Amino acid sequence: MEIIVASVIAVLVGSGVYLTLRARTFPVILGITLLSYGVNLMVFISGRLVPNQAPIVSQSSNPTDPLPQALVLTAIVIGFAMTAFLVVLALRGQSDLGTDHVDGQRDGED
Known part of the structure; x- marks a missing residue:
């Protein structure tokens, strides 16, 4: 089971x-x-999940x-807010610059 979870974390x-290293805003x-x-999955798994046990010490x-x-x-709540902000920022950049390239250049420009 640990190999599957580690593989999923590695793929994500x-x-x-x-x-993140792509040149377009949506990717x-x-x-x-x-x-x-x-x-988030790595942090969640690090919590030693024990089935049928209460998270209370006593x-x-x-x-x-x-x-x-x-x-x-x-982190989920903060990630949702960050994603919403990035989408609005990308839409604003696309409307102002006319392209969705992350450095603001059109295709073929140097």
């Missing part, structure tokens, strides 16, 4: 880095989103750590 992070936004999903002999769950929940 690798795809996110690849798309960059998608890459940042995939990268954040990979990091009620269980081997409790689940609630801190990674709270961090991931907060």
Whole structure:
């Protein structure tokens, strides 16, 4: 099971880095989103999930750590706000510059 989860995290992070290095705004936004999903999954898995155990220290002999769950929940909200901001920023840049290239140059310009 650990190999599958590690592979999924590696694919998400690798795809996110690849798309973040693209020259268009939509792949960059998608890459940042995939990268954040990979990091969220890594943080969530690091919390030692224990089935049928309460995340309360006094009620269980081997409790689940609630801190990674709270961090991931907060990161999801922040990631959604960041993605919405990036989409609005990309649309504004595209309307002002007439292109969706990240450095503002049209195709074929140097």
